[in-house]
Ligand SMILES: [Zn+2]
């Protein structure tokens with residue numbers, strides 16, 4: 001399985017993530033933080049299915065630009081999968097004729113199609129281009145999903161944004177084999193107060209995860225670290241876990257097999 005981790009922007013260091021987007025096997029996207037701004041248009045055209053983890057800006061902000069940049073010749077209508085609450089939030093607070101035009105209204109009035117929104121339930125799976133995608137409930141300030149992606153070669157998890165919660169840890173442990181795991185660690189330990197308020201994880205949570213995990217550990221790639229706190233988070237993780245984990249590098253393709 002090929003996973004391209006998309007850069008947040010030219011102003012953001014490669015190991016930091018302000019905006020989240022991953023492209024799997026060139027055609028399935030997880031989140032759309034920088035999909036419409038940091039991916040060449042011809043590569044965006046190959047993306048037909050987008051799975052949104054939740055409605056926060058850093059995960060959805062480039063969605064309008066992705067839709068605007070699609071080639072008029074493209075015959076594929078993109079499908080955007082998300083929790084029902086996320087789709088409602090996008091409609092009410094984003095595509096609302098104020099922040100951005102109401103796409104559904106224009107579709108209705110003009111008989112055109114820009115995209116298709118499809119709600120997904122916890123535990124449900126979709127298969128897109130021979131990749132099976134399953135939604136896991138996370139514990140964040142708004143309804144949020146992590147995703148498990150499986151193709152013929154590998155099973156890879158994407159867990160962000162969330163606080164530590166046994167529900168998703170145990171769901172991952174139940175898998176017969178997990179090849180790789182993108183796992184969030186947003187703040188350093190001294191900012192536990194903010195992590196608790198915003199329901200994110202700190203290095204102590206990753207330590208707990210490693211301690212609690214039964215069976216063989218998958219390859220763990222830490223993501224969603226605030227760029228200005230990167231050194232602190234990396235140092236704390238190294239001190240606790242050594243080389244057992246790695247920090248994500250955006251702009252890079254990861255291959256899992
Ligand atoms: Zn969030």
Ligand SMILES: [Zn+2]
Pocket residue numbers: 020056058059161224
């Ligand atoms: Zn986020």
